[in-house]
Amino acid sequence: LTSDPTASGLSTADTHRAIEAVWRIESARLIAGLARIVRDIGQAEELAQDALVAALEQWPVSGVPRNPGAWLMATAKHRAIDQFRRRAVLERKHAELGRDLEVQQRIDLATDASAADDDVGDDLLRLIFTACHPVLSSDARVALTLRMVGGLTTGEIARAFLVTEATVAQRIVRAKRTLAEARVPFEVPAGRDLGARLASVLEVVYLIFNEGYSATTGDDWMRPGLSDEALRLGRMLAILAPGESEVHGLVALMEIQASRVGARVGRGGEPIRLLEQDRTRWDQLLIRRGLAALDRAEGLGGALGPYALQAAIAACHARARLPEETDWARIAALYDALAQLAPSPIVDVNRAVAIGMAFGPAAGLELADRLTTEPTLKQSHLLPAVRGDLLDKLGRRDEAAAEFQRAAELTRNSRERTLLLERALAATREIPSSEMS
Protein backbone atom coordinates (compact mmCIF):
# COMPACT_ATOMS: atom_id res chain seq x y z
CA LEU A 1 0.00 0.00 0.00
CA THR A 2 2.76 2.43 0.89
CA SER A 3 5.50 3.92 -1.20
CA ASP A 4 9.11 4.33 -0.18
CA PRO A 5 9.67 7.81 1.34
CA THR A 6 13.27 7.92 0.21
CA ALA A 7 12.17 7.19 -3.34
CA SER A 8 9.68 10.07 -3.19
CA GLY A 9 12.41 12.37 -1.85
CA LEU A 10 10.02 13.97 0.62
CA SER A 11 11.37 15.44 3.85
CA THR A 12 9.36 15.16 7.06
CA ALA A 13 8.20 18.76 6.58
CA ASP A 14 7.15 17.99 2.99
CA THR A 15 5.29 14.91 4.20
CA HIS A 16 3.46 16.91 6.87
CA ARG A 17 2.38 19.43 4.24
CA ALA A 18 1.25 16.59 2.00
CA ILE A 19 -0.73 15.10 4.90
CA GLU A 20 -2.39 18.48 5.48
CA ALA A 21 -3.37 18.60 1.80
CA VAL A 22 -4.71 15.05 1.94
CA TRP A 23 -6.70 15.93 5.04
CA ARG A 24 -8.25 18.92 3.26
CA ILE A 25 -9.37 16.69 0.44
CA GLU A 26 -10.38 13.59 2.37
CA SER A 27 -11.62 14.68 5.80
CA ALA A 28 -15.26 15.29 4.87
CA ARG A 29 -15.61 11.98 3.05
CA LEU A 30 -13.80 10.23 5.88
CA ILE A 31 -16.02 11.70 8.60
CA ALA A 32 -19.14 11.11 6.49
CA GLY A 33 -18.27 7.46 5.87
CA LEU A 34 -17.44 6.88 9.53
CA ALA A 35 -20.58 8.65 10.76
CA ARG A 36 -22.62 6.23 8.71
CA ILE A 37 -20.99 3.38 10.60
CA VAL A 38 -21.01 4.75 14.14
CA ARG A 39 -24.12 6.97 13.75
CA ASP A 40 -22.52 9.84 15.65
CA ILE A 41 -20.64 12.63 13.89
CA GLY A 42 -18.72 13.54 17.05
CA GLN A 43 -17.37 10.02 17.38
CA ALA A 44 -16.77 9.86 13.63
CA GLU A 45 -14.65 13.00 13.80
CA GLU A 46 -12.63 11.57 16.69
CA LEU A 47 -11.94 8.40 14.71
CA ALA A 48 -10.92 10.45 11.68
CA GLN A 49 -8.62 12.56 13.86
CA ASP A 50 -7.07 9.37 15.28
CA ALA A 51 -6.36 8.23 11.71
CA LEU A 52 -4.79 11.60 10.97
CA VAL A 53 -2.52 11.26 14.00
CA ALA A 54 -1.53 7.78 12.80
CA ALA A 55 -0.70 9.25 9.39
CA LEU A 56 1.43 11.96 10.97
CA GLU A 57 3.34 9.26 12.86
CA GLN A 58 3.69 6.73 10.06
CA TRP A 59 3.84 8.52 6.72
CA PRO A 60 7.10 10.39 7.35
CA VAL A 61 8.68 6.93 7.74
CA SER A 62 6.65 4.79 5.35
CA GLY A 63 5.88 7.42 2.72
CA VAL A 64 2.53 8.78 1.60
CA PRO A 65 0.35 5.87 0.46
CA ARG A 66 -0.74 5.72 -3.16
CA ASN A 67 -4.36 5.96 -2.04
CA PRO A 68 -4.16 8.09 1.11
CA GLY A 69 -7.94 8.38 1.50
CA ALA A 70 -8.33 4.60 1.58
CA TRP A 71 -5.46 4.33 4.08
CA LEU A 72 -7.09 6.86 6.42
CA MET A 73 -10.48 5.15 6.11
CA ALA A 74 -9.02 1.68 6.78
CA THR A 75 -7.11 2.98 9.82
CA ALA A 76 -10.18 4.74 11.21
CA LYS A 77 -12.34 1.65 10.67
CA HIS A 78 -9.85 -0.51 12.56
CA ARG A 79 -10.05 1.92 15.44
CA ALA A 80 -13.84 1.80 15.27
CA ILE A 81 -13.73 -2.00 15.41
CA ASP A 82 -11.39 -1.81 18.41
CA GLN A 83 -13.84 0.49 20.14
CA PHE A 84 -16.74 -1.82 19.39
CA ARG A 85 -14.72 -4.74 20.73
CA ARG A 86 -13.81 -2.95 23.94
CA ARG A 87 -17.40 -1.89 24.43
CA ALA A 88 -18.63 -5.40 23.72
CA VAL A 89 -16.18 -6.87 26.23
CA LEU A 90 -17.28 -4.34 28.82
CA GLU A 91 -20.92 -5.05 28.19
CA ARG A 92 -20.26 -8.80 28.31
CA LYS A 93 -18.63 -8.46 31.67
CA HIS A 94 -21.49 -6.41 32.99
CA ALA A 95 -24.43 -8.15 31.44
CA GLU A 96 -22.91 -11.45 30.41
CA LEU A 97 -24.21 -10.98 26.93
CA GLY A 98 -21.43 -13.13 25.63
CA ARG A 99 -19.85 -13.37 22.24
CA ASP A 100 -23.05 -12.98 20.29
CA LEU A 101 -23.19 -9.21 20.71
CA GLU A 102 -19.59 -8.67 19.64
CA VAL A 103 -19.92 -10.97 16.65
CA GLN A 104 -23.18 -9.33 15.62
CA GLN A 105 -21.66 -5.84 15.95
CA ARG A 106 -18.64 -6.83 13.90
CA ILE A 107 -20.87 -8.23 11.19
CA ASP A 108 -22.99 -5.07 11.24
CA LEU A 109 -19.87 -2.92 11.13
CA ALA A 110 -18.37 -4.83 8.22
CA THR A 111 -21.64 -4.65 6.31
CA ASP A 112 -22.01 -0.95 6.97
CA ALA A 113 -18.37 -0.28 6.17
CA SER A 114 -18.47 -1.94 2.78
CA ALA A 115 -21.72 -0.22 1.95
CA ALA A 116 -20.22 3.11 3.00
CA ASP A 117 -17.46 2.73 0.42
CA ASP A 118 -20.08 2.62 -2.33
CA ASP A 119 -22.07 5.60 -1.12
CA VAL A 120 -19.58 8.39 -0.58
CA GLY A 121 -21.91 10.95 -2.17
CA ASP A 122 -24.87 9.93 -0.04
CA ASP A 123 -22.70 9.95 3.08
CA LEU A 124 -21.51 13.46 2.32
CA LEU A 125 -25.07 14.65 1.81
CA ARG A 126 -26.05 13.06 5.14
CA LEU A 127 -23.13 14.82 6.81
CA ILE A 128 -24.10 18.19 5.34
CA PHE A 129 -27.76 17.80 6.32
CA THR A 130 -26.78 16.74 9.84
CA ALA A 131 -24.28 19.58 10.35
CA CYS A 132 -26.93 22.05 9.13
CA HIS A 133 -29.77 20.58 11.21
CA PRO A 134 -32.30 23.24 12.33
CA VAL A 135 -31.99 22.03 15.93
CA LEU A 136 -28.67 23.94 15.96
CA SER A 137 -28.24 27.70 16.07
CA SER A 138 -26.94 29.48 12.95
CA ASP A 139 -23.52 30.01 14.52
CA ALA A 140 -23.29 26.35 15.47
CA ARG A 141 -24.38 25.17 12.02
CA VAL A 142 -21.79 27.41 10.35
CA ALA A 143 -18.96 26.28 12.63
CA LEU A 144 -19.86 22.60 12.38
CA THR A 145 -20.18 22.72 8.58
CA LEU A 146 -16.85 24.46 8.11
CA ARG A 147 -15.18 22.00 10.47
CA MET A 148 -16.82 18.75 9.32
CA VAL A 149 -17.43 19.41 5.64
CA GLY A 150 -14.92 22.16 4.89
CA GLY A 151 -12.08 20.52 6.82
CA LEU A 152 -11.12 23.83 8.46
CA THR A 153 -9.40 23.81 11.82
CA THR A 154 -10.94 25.50 14.84
CA GLY A 155 -8.25 28.19 14.59
CA GLU A 156 -9.03 28.89 10.92
CA ILE A 157 -12.75 29.24 11.64
CA ALA A 158 -11.99 31.54 14.59
CA ARG A 159 -9.76 33.78 12.45
CA ALA A 160 -12.35 33.91 9.67
CA PHE A 161 -15.11 35.04 12.03
CA LEU A 162 -12.92 37.24 14.26
CA VAL A 163 -13.78 35.27 17.39
CA THR A 164 -11.56 33.35 19.77
CA GLU A 165 -10.58 29.76 19.16
CA ALA A 166 -12.14 28.83 22.50
CA THR A 167 -15.48 30.27 21.35
CA VAL A 168 -15.47 28.19 18.17
CA ALA A 169 -14.33 25.06 20.01
CA GLN A 170 -17.14 25.52 22.50
CA ARG A 171 -19.68 26.01 19.71
CA ILE A 172 -18.58 22.81 18.02
CA VAL A 173 -18.60 20.76 21.24
CA ARG A 174 -22.07 22.05 22.13
CA ALA A 175 -23.35 21.42 18.60
CA LYS A 176 -22.18 17.83 18.64
CA ARG A 177 -23.71 17.32 22.07
CA THR A 178 -27.02 18.86 20.92
CA LEU A 179 -27.16 16.55 17.90
CA ALA A 180 -26.47 13.53 20.10
CA GLU A 181 -28.99 14.54 22.77
CA ALA A 182 -31.67 15.33 20.19
CA ARG A 183 -30.92 11.95 18.58
CA VAL A 184 -30.72 13.59 15.17
CA PRO A 185 -30.59 10.72 12.66
CA PHE A 186 -27.67 10.62 10.23
CA GLU A 187 -29.78 10.72 7.08
CA VAL A 188 -30.92 12.75 4.11
CA PRO A 189 -34.47 13.93 4.83
CA ALA A 190 -37.22 12.87 2.48
CA GLY A 191 -40.68 14.02 1.51
CA ARG A 192 -42.02 17.18 3.04
CA ASP A 193 -39.01 17.57 5.34
CA LEU A 194 -36.59 17.86 2.44
CA GLY A 195 -37.59 21.39 1.41
CA ALA A 196 -37.20 22.91 4.87
CA ARG A 197 -33.99 21.01 5.61
CA LEU A 198 -32.48 21.94 2.24
CA ALA A 199 -33.34 25.58 2.95
CA SER A 200 -31.42 25.28 6.21
CA VAL A 201 -28.37 23.89 4.35
CA LEU A 202 -28.46 26.61 1.69
CA GLU A 203 -28.87 29.27 4.36
CA VAL A 204 -25.68 28.10 6.09
CA VAL A 205 -23.71 28.08 2.83
CA TYR A 206 -24.93 31.57 1.90
CA LEU A 207 -24.24 32.86 5.41
CA ILE A 208 -20.64 31.71 5.06
CA PHE A 209 -20.40 33.24 1.60
CA ASN A 210 -21.83 36.57 2.72
CA GLU A 211 -19.60 36.79 5.76
CA GLY A 212 -16.69 36.52 3.36
CA TYR A 213 -18.17 38.72 0.63
CA SER A 214 -19.44 41.60 2.78
CA ALA A 215 -17.78 41.24 6.14
CA THR A 216 -20.30 42.56 8.64
CA THR A 217 -17.69 43.41 11.24
CA GLY A 218 -14.06 44.40 11.37
CA ASP A 219 -11.79 46.52 9.22
CA ASP A 220 -11.89 44.47 6.04
CA TRP A 221 -14.63 44.81 3.48
CA MET A 222 -14.19 41.20 2.39
CA ARG A 223 -12.71 37.97 3.73
CA PRO A 224 -12.44 36.07 0.45
CA GLY A 225 -11.32 32.80 2.06
CA LEU A 226 -14.81 32.31 3.47
CA SER A 227 -16.46 33.06 0.12
CA ASP A 228 -14.20 30.54 -1.59
CA GLU A 229 -15.11 27.97 1.04
CA ALA A 230 -18.84 28.60 0.55
CA LEU A 231 -18.45 28.34 -3.21
CA ARG A 232 -16.68 25.01 -2.81
CA LEU A 233 -19.49 23.75 -0.56
CA GLY A 234 -22.10 24.99 -3.04
CA ARG A 235 -20.37 23.30 -5.99
CA MET A 236 -20.18 20.06 -3.97
CA LEU A 237 -23.89 20.30 -3.21
CA ALA A 238 -24.72 20.85 -6.88
CA ILE A 239 -22.99 17.58 -7.74
CA LEU A 240 -24.59 15.73 -4.81
CA ALA A 241 -28.12 17.06 -5.39
CA PRO A 242 -28.33 17.82 -9.13
CA GLY A 243 -32.13 17.77 -9.19
CA GLU A 244 -32.57 20.63 -6.73
CA SER A 245 -33.16 23.90 -8.59
CA GLU A 246 -32.38 26.10 -5.59
CA VAL A 247 -28.95 24.50 -5.12
CA HIS A 248 -28.05 25.56 -8.66
CA GLY A 249 -29.67 28.94 -7.99
CA LEU A 250 -27.46 29.49 -4.96
CA VAL A 251 -24.34 28.36 -6.82
CA ALA A 252 -25.21 30.73 -9.68
CA LEU A 253 -25.71 33.59 -7.23
CA MET A 254 -22.40 32.96 -5.47
CA GLU A 255 -20.43 32.46 -8.72
CA ILE A 256 -21.71 35.73 -10.18
CA GLN A 257 -21.20 37.69 -6.97
CA ALA A 258 -17.72 36.23 -6.56
CA SER A 259 -16.89 37.32 -10.12
CA ARG A 260 -16.86 40.91 -8.86
CA VAL A 261 -14.45 40.37 -5.96
CA GLY A 262 -11.49 41.87 -7.82
CA ALA A 263 -13.43 45.00 -8.72
CA ARG A 264 -15.31 45.87 -5.55
CA VAL A 265 -12.39 47.08 -3.46
CA GLY A 266 -10.03 49.92 -4.37
CA ARG A 267 -6.27 49.99 -3.88
CA GLY A 268 -6.71 51.46 -0.41
CA GLY A 269 -9.23 48.78 0.59
CA GLU A 270 -12.19 51.10 0.10
CA PRO A 271 -15.43 49.59 -1.24
CA ILE A 272 -16.40 50.43 -4.82
CA ARG A 273 -20.12 50.44 -5.59
CA LEU A 274 -21.47 48.10 -8.26
CA LEU A 275 -22.17 50.74 -10.90
CA GLU A 276 -18.74 52.33 -10.45
CA GLN A 277 -16.75 49.11 -10.71
CA ASP A 278 -14.32 48.49 -13.56
CA ARG A 279 -16.21 45.71 -15.32
CA THR A 280 -13.12 44.55 -17.18
CA ARG A 281 -11.97 43.28 -13.78
CA TRP A 282 -14.99 41.06 -13.35
CA ASP A 283 -14.02 37.42 -13.58
CA GLN A 284 -15.55 36.18 -16.84
CA LEU A 285 -14.92 32.52 -15.98
CA LEU A 286 -17.02 32.80 -12.82
CA ILE A 287 -19.70 34.74 -14.72
CA ARG A 288 -19.90 31.96 -17.33
CA ARG A 289 -20.07 29.35 -14.58
CA GLY A 290 -22.77 31.38 -12.82
CA LEU A 291 -24.88 31.81 -15.95
CA ALA A 292 -24.54 28.08 -16.67
CA ALA A 293 -25.69 27.25 -13.13
CA LEU A 294 -28.65 29.62 -13.57
CA ASP A 295 -29.52 27.83 -16.82
CA ARG A 296 -29.50 24.54 -14.92
CA ALA A 297 -31.79 25.98 -12.23
CA GLU A 298 -34.21 27.29 -14.86
CA GLY A 299 -33.94 24.07 -16.88
CA LEU A 300 -35.25 21.97 -13.99
CA GLY A 301 -38.65 23.61 -14.49
CA GLY A 302 -41.11 25.11 -12.06
CA ALA A 303 -41.07 28.58 -10.58
CA LEU A 304 -37.67 29.98 -9.60
CA GLY A 305 -36.93 30.01 -5.88
CA PRO A 306 -35.45 32.91 -3.91
CA TYR A 307 -31.81 32.05 -4.66
CA ALA A 308 -32.42 31.52 -8.39
CA LEU A 309 -34.32 34.83 -8.52
CA GLN A 310 -31.42 36.62 -6.85
CA ALA A 311 -29.06 34.91 -9.29
CA ALA A 312 -31.23 36.13 -12.18
CA ILE A 313 -30.89 39.67 -10.81
CA ALA A 314 -27.11 39.27 -10.49
CA ALA A 315 -27.07 37.90 -14.06
CA CYS A 316 -28.71 41.12 -15.35
CA HIS A 317 -25.70 43.04 -14.00
CA ALA A 318 -23.22 40.44 -15.24
CA ARG A 319 -24.58 40.57 -18.80
CA ALA A 320 -24.31 44.38 -19.01
CA ARG A 321 -20.90 45.37 -20.41
CA LEU A 322 -21.55 48.95 -19.29
CA PRO A 323 -23.65 50.16 -16.33
CA GLU A 324 -26.01 52.01 -18.66
CA GLU A 325 -26.78 48.74 -20.48
CA THR A 326 -28.29 47.26 -17.30
CA ASP A 327 -31.86 46.03 -17.75
CA TRP A 328 -33.26 47.76 -14.66
CA ALA A 329 -36.88 47.14 -15.61
CA ARG A 330 -36.19 43.38 -15.58
CA ILE A 331 -34.36 43.71 -12.28
CA ALA A 332 -37.33 45.58 -10.79
CA ALA A 333 -39.67 42.83 -12.05
CA LEU A 334 -37.43 40.14 -10.56
CA TYR A 335 -37.40 41.98 -7.21
CA ASP A 336 -41.23 42.11 -7.39
CA ALA A 337 -41.26 38.33 -7.79
CA LEU A 338 -38.74 37.94 -4.97
CA ALA A 339 -40.78 40.21 -2.69
CA GLN A 340 -43.83 38.00 -3.23
CA LEU A 341 -41.92 34.75 -2.74
CA ALA A 342 -39.69 35.77 0.14
CA PRO A 343 -40.94 39.08 1.48
CA SER A 344 -38.41 41.01 3.53
CA PRO A 345 -37.61 44.65 4.20
CA ILE A 346 -34.13 44.15 2.68
CA VAL A 347 -35.70 42.95 -0.58
CA ASP A 348 -37.98 46.01 -0.52
CA VAL A 349 -35.00 48.33 -0.10
CA ASN A 350 -33.32 46.72 -3.10
CA ARG A 351 -36.58 46.94 -5.04
CA ALA A 352 -36.64 50.66 -4.31
CA VAL A 353 -33.15 50.97 -5.78
CA ALA A 354 -34.16 49.04 -8.93
CA ILE A 355 -37.36 51.04 -9.36
CA GLY A 356 -35.35 54.23 -8.87
CA MET A 357 -32.98 53.18 -11.64
CA ALA A 358 -35.71 51.94 -13.97
CA PHE A 359 -38.37 54.63 -13.49
CA GLY A 360 -36.53 57.54 -11.85
CA PRO A 361 -35.36 58.44 -8.30
CA ALA A 362 -38.75 59.86 -7.30
CA ALA A 363 -40.43 56.48 -7.90
CA GLY A 364 -37.69 54.74 -5.93
CA LEU A 365 -37.88 57.23 -3.07
CA GLU A 366 -41.65 56.78 -2.83
CA LEU A 367 -41.13 53.10 -2.04
CA ALA A 368 -38.12 53.77 0.19
CA ASP A 369 -40.08 56.33 2.23
CA ARG A 370 -42.74 53.71 2.95
CA LEU A 371 -40.05 51.58 4.59
CA THR A 372 -38.91 54.17 7.15
CA THR A 373 -41.33 52.82 9.76
CA GLU A 374 -40.12 49.23 9.26
CA PRO A 375 -38.79 48.16 12.69
CA THR A 376 -36.27 45.63 11.33
CA LEU A 377 -34.52 48.36 9.32
CA LYS A 378 -34.12 50.78 12.22
CA GLN A 379 -30.65 49.54 13.13
CA SER A 380 -29.48 48.94 9.55
CA HIS A 381 -27.43 51.37 7.49
CA LEU A 382 -29.02 50.10 4.29
CA LEU A 383 -32.20 52.20 4.08
CA PRO A 384 -30.59 55.56 4.99
CA ALA A 385 -27.81 54.84 2.47
CA VAL A 386 -30.37 54.15 -0.28
CA ARG A 387 -32.54 57.14 0.66
CA GLY A 388 -29.41 59.30 0.71
CA ASP A 389 -28.57 58.20 -2.83
CA LEU A 390 -32.10 58.80 -4.14
CA LEU A 391 -32.35 62.20 -2.41
CA ASP A 392 -28.94 63.12 -3.82
CA LYS A 393 -30.12 62.29 -7.34
CA LEU A 394 -33.21 64.45 -6.79
CA GLY A 395 -30.98 67.37 -5.76
CA ARG A 396 -32.21 67.36 -2.13
CA ARG A 397 -28.62 67.51 -0.91
CA ASP A 398 -29.05 68.51 2.75
CA GLU A 399 -31.48 65.66 3.31
CA ALA A 400 -29.12 63.33 1.40
CA ALA A 401 -26.16 64.37 3.58
CA ALA A 402 -28.18 63.71 6.75
CA GLU A 403 -29.15 60.23 5.50
CA PHE A 404 -25.56 59.35 4.57
CA GLN A 405 -24.44 60.57 8.00
CA ARG A 406 -27.04 58.38 9.69
CA ALA A 407 -26.04 55.38 7.58
CA ALA A 408 -22.38 55.93 8.54
CA GLU A 409 -23.34 55.87 12.21
CA LEU A 410 -25.22 52.60 11.78
CA THR A 411 -22.75 50.54 9.74
CA ARG A 412 -20.41 48.22 11.62
CA ASN A 413 -17.87 48.10 8.80
CA SER A 414 -15.19 50.76 9.04
CA ARG A 415 -14.47 50.87 5.28
CA GLU A 416 -18.13 51.37 4.50
CA ARG A 417 -18.37 54.07 7.17
CA THR A 418 -15.60 56.02 5.45
CA LEU A 419 -17.36 55.76 2.09
CA LEU A 420 -20.67 56.95 3.54
CA LEU A 421 -19.05 59.90 5.32
CA GLU A 422 -17.39 60.90 2.03
CA ARG A 423 -20.75 60.83 0.32
CA ALA A 424 -22.27 62.93 3.12
CA LEU A 425 -19.49 65.48 2.70
CA ALA A 426 -19.86 65.47 -1.10
CA ALA A 427 -23.61 66.05 -0.83
CA THR A 428 -22.99 69.01 1.47
CA ARG A 429 -20.51 70.46 -0.99
CA GLU A 430 -22.92 69.80 -3.84
CA ILE A 431 -20.52 67.49 -5.66
CA PRO A 432 -22.58 65.30 -7.98
CA SER A 433 -22.31 61.65 -6.93
CA SER A 434 -21.22 60.74 -10.46
CA GLU A 435 -17.98 62.69 -9.94
CA MET A 436 -17.04 60.78 -6.81
CA SER A 437 -14.42 58.07 -7.00
Add this chain to the structure above:
Amino acid sequence: MRYVLLLPASETASKAKSRGGEAEMHEYVAQLAGAGVLLAAERLSGDADAPVAGFILIEVRSRDEAAEWASRYPVQWTQGGEPGVAVHEVTSISGLA
Protein backbone atom coordinates in the same frame (compact mmCIF):
# COMPACT_ATOMS: atom_id res chain seq x y z
CA MET B 1 -5.99 30.12 -5.18
CA ARG B 2 -6.22 28.92 -8.73
CA TYR B 3 -3.90 26.37 -10.23
CA VAL B 4 -3.73 24.98 -13.71
CA LEU B 5 -2.80 21.34 -14.15
CA LEU B 6 -1.15 20.94 -17.54
CA LEU B 7 -1.78 17.41 -18.74
CA PRO B 8 1.10 15.75 -20.53
CA ALA B 9 0.83 14.73 -24.16
CA SER B 10 2.69 11.45 -24.49
CA GLU B 11 2.66 8.04 -26.08
CA THR B 12 1.12 6.65 -22.89
CA ALA B 13 -1.68 9.22 -22.93
CA SER B 14 -2.35 8.53 -26.61
CA LYS B 15 -2.48 4.81 -25.95
CA ALA B 16 -4.73 5.30 -22.92
CA LYS B 17 -7.11 7.34 -25.04
CA SER B 18 -7.08 4.93 -27.97
CA ARG B 19 -7.75 1.89 -25.78
CA GLY B 20 -10.83 3.58 -24.38
CA GLY B 21 -9.29 4.82 -21.16
CA GLU B 22 -11.69 7.74 -21.04
CA ALA B 23 -13.49 6.29 -18.04
CA GLU B 24 -10.46 6.83 -15.77
CA MET B 25 -10.17 10.42 -16.94
CA HIS B 26 -13.88 11.05 -16.45
CA GLU B 27 -13.65 9.56 -12.97
CA TYR B 28 -10.72 11.86 -12.16
CA VAL B 29 -12.55 14.96 -13.38
CA ALA B 30 -15.70 13.83 -11.53
CA GLN B 31 -13.68 13.58 -8.30
CA LEU B 32 -12.46 17.15 -8.78
CA ALA B 33 -16.02 18.33 -9.44
CA GLY B 34 -17.37 16.38 -6.48
CA ALA B 35 -14.85 18.05 -4.20
CA GLY B 36 -16.04 21.44 -5.46
CA VAL B 37 -12.60 22.46 -6.75
CA LEU B 38 -13.04 22.09 -10.53
CA LEU B 39 -13.40 25.32 -12.50
CA ALA B 40 -12.74 24.16 -16.04
CA ALA B 41 -11.26 21.26 -17.98
CA GLU B 42 -10.39 21.22 -21.66
CA ARG B 43 -8.77 18.74 -24.01
CA LEU B 44 -6.46 20.58 -26.39
CA SER B 45 -4.92 17.82 -28.48
CA GLY B 46 -4.76 14.06 -28.79
CA ASP B 47 -1.42 14.29 -30.61
CA ALA B 48 1.49 12.73 -28.69
CA ASP B 49 3.82 15.43 -30.06
CA ALA B 50 1.67 18.33 -28.83
CA PRO B 51 3.11 20.43 -25.96
CA VAL B 52 0.19 19.48 -23.70
CA ALA B 53 -2.85 17.26 -24.11
CA GLY B 54 -5.14 19.53 -22.13
CA PHE B 55 -5.56 21.44 -18.92
CA ILE B 56 -7.61 21.38 -15.75
CA LEU B 57 -8.22 24.57 -13.81
CA ILE B 58 -8.86 24.13 -10.10
CA GLU B 59 -9.43 26.40 -7.12
CA VAL B 60 -7.87 25.05 -3.93
CA ARG B 61 -6.49 26.39 -0.68
CA SER B 62 -2.80 25.73 -1.23
CA ARG B 63 -0.13 24.62 -3.68
CA ASP B 64 0.17 21.40 -1.68
CA GLU B 65 -3.51 20.66 -2.27
CA ALA B 66 -3.04 21.32 -6.00
CA ALA B 67 -0.02 19.01 -6.00
CA GLU B 68 -2.02 16.34 -4.19
CA TRP B 69 -4.73 16.49 -6.86
CA ALA B 70 -2.04 16.34 -9.57
CA SER B 71 -0.60 13.21 -7.95
CA ARG B 72 -4.01 11.55 -8.36
CA TYR B 73 -3.96 11.96 -12.14
CA PRO B 74 -4.80 8.53 -13.60
CA VAL B 75 -1.63 6.44 -13.68
CA GLN B 76 -2.83 4.81 -16.90
CA TRP B 77 -2.30 8.17 -18.62
CA THR B 78 1.31 8.64 -17.54
CA GLN B 79 4.38 6.53 -17.04
CA GLY B 80 7.82 6.93 -15.59
CA GLY B 81 10.28 8.78 -17.78
CA GLU B 82 7.55 10.81 -19.51
CA PRO B 83 6.63 14.30 -18.35
CA GLY B 84 4.07 14.28 -15.53
CA VAL B 85 1.29 16.71 -14.73
CA ALA B 86 2.70 20.23 -14.33
CA VAL B 87 1.16 22.44 -11.65
CA HIS B 88 1.21 26.22 -12.10
CA GLU B 89 -0.41 28.89 -9.98
CA VAL B 90 -2.67 31.20 -11.97
CA THR B 91 -2.07 34.84 -11.12
CA SER B 92 -4.85 37.22 -11.98
CA ILE B 93 -4.16 40.53 -13.69
CA SER B 94 -5.33 42.31 -10.53
CA GLY B 95 -2.84 40.21 -8.58
CA LEU B 96 -0.04 41.59 -10.73
CA ALA B 97 -1.15 45.21 -10.33
